[in-house]
Amino acid sequence: MQLSETIKLSPTREQRSLVNATMSEYIRTVNSLVSIAVNGTSIASYTTSNVEADLPSALINQCIRDARSIVKKHYKYCHKAVLKNRSLAKRGSAIRTKAPSLPILKKPCCYVNNQNYRIRDNRIEFPVMVGGRSKRISVPIRLTDRQKALFSDAKFGTMRIVTKSHSLVAQIVYEAAEPILKSEGNVMGIDLGIKCPAVSYCSDGNVKFYGNGRKNKYMRRHYAYLRKKLQSAKKIKAVRRINDKEQRIMHDIDHKLSHDIVQTAVAHDIKVIKLEQLANIRSATRQSRKNNHSLHTWSFYRLAQLIEYKAKLAGITVEYVNPAYTSQTCPVCGRIHHANDRLYTCKCGFRTHRDLLGAWNICNSTEYVGNRHTA
Ligand SMILES: [Zn+2]
Secondary structure, eight states, X not given: OEEEEEEEBOOOHHHHHHHHHHXXXXXXXXXXXXXXXXXTOOOTTOOGGGOOOSSOHHHHHHHHHHHHHHHHHHHHHHHHHHHHHHHHHHTTOOOOOOOOOOOOOOSOEEEEOXXXXXXXXXXXXXXXXXXXXXXXXXXXXXXXXXXXXXXXXXXXXXXEEEEETTEEEEEEEEEOOOOOOOSSSEEEEEEEOSSSSEEEEETXXXXXXXXXXXXXXXXXXXXXXXXXXXXXXTOHHHHHHHHHHHXXXXXXXXXXXXXXXXXXXXXXXXXXXXXXXXXXXXXXXXXXXXXXXHHHHHHHHHHHHHHHHHHHHTTOEEEEEOOTTTTTBOTTTOOBOOOBTTEEEOTTSOEEEHHHHHXXXXXXXXXXXXXXXXX
């Protein structure tokens, strides 16, 4: 499976200015190739000899590849917009989708393919232009022990150099060995929700609650409020900025949740993690205006994907089960009825926390709906 790793570069002042110049020239070249292509000249058979750029030829080749893929994607989106407008017109709607604008790279970056960079002895080597000629520079890096072990026998892919909070970093794609899936061990059921972001139940009886639903909800409401205020003041840039910030926070929360869940699974010798199929996850949730349903579906989907990915790395299989009645079935006698409030009480005397019940039933469920979500 393909993974990526970020390495911080510690260039000398001179190296830093060389890399900065390379990154600027790189995006300038890609942007100019894209504009040539969309203005009617095909770049399909372009080689380094067709491109004027103050870059090593390996990087010019990469620019051509990048430009081609940007153009291809752009045409695909344009085509989608045309189809959408056609169907809108058919339905008699006066609304039209705007044609997508041409993507322009703004953030300085550059890509170097695996044949043109090399990592060794806490240094990374790649070509830049020095006085009009291509020259390899060797930039000091700091690798953690984990990264050293990781890279010792990895097959590298493309490297991307970007600036992140004022430092240069290299994002390196590598092929990791496919982990061997465990064939023996316990089963874990996970119930994803709003009030409790996640609850796990292991077949050895262990129960764990993750995250803080109330805090997440307050955060979202706070950002929604800010957004509304800024929108009515027509501060579009500020709206975008806080949207990005909220996305980043949500992403961090999901990363932490999925990490904690998989850690628990590893600690309890889990071989299979079961999740509800996401299309109608916890459909028993009463829909209030405060709960934006589509938004929640999306964040469940994202969290499930992260769990799936981290579980796979730990050799744990993820399976999806039918969500019907998981929050209503008594695991002791099998009766089906709704929970009153947060507590689930059954006629047979069984009682438990409602969200824990979901995880428990998911753990026991054999109603598989494949090992892919369909949200
Ligand atoms: Zn019962």
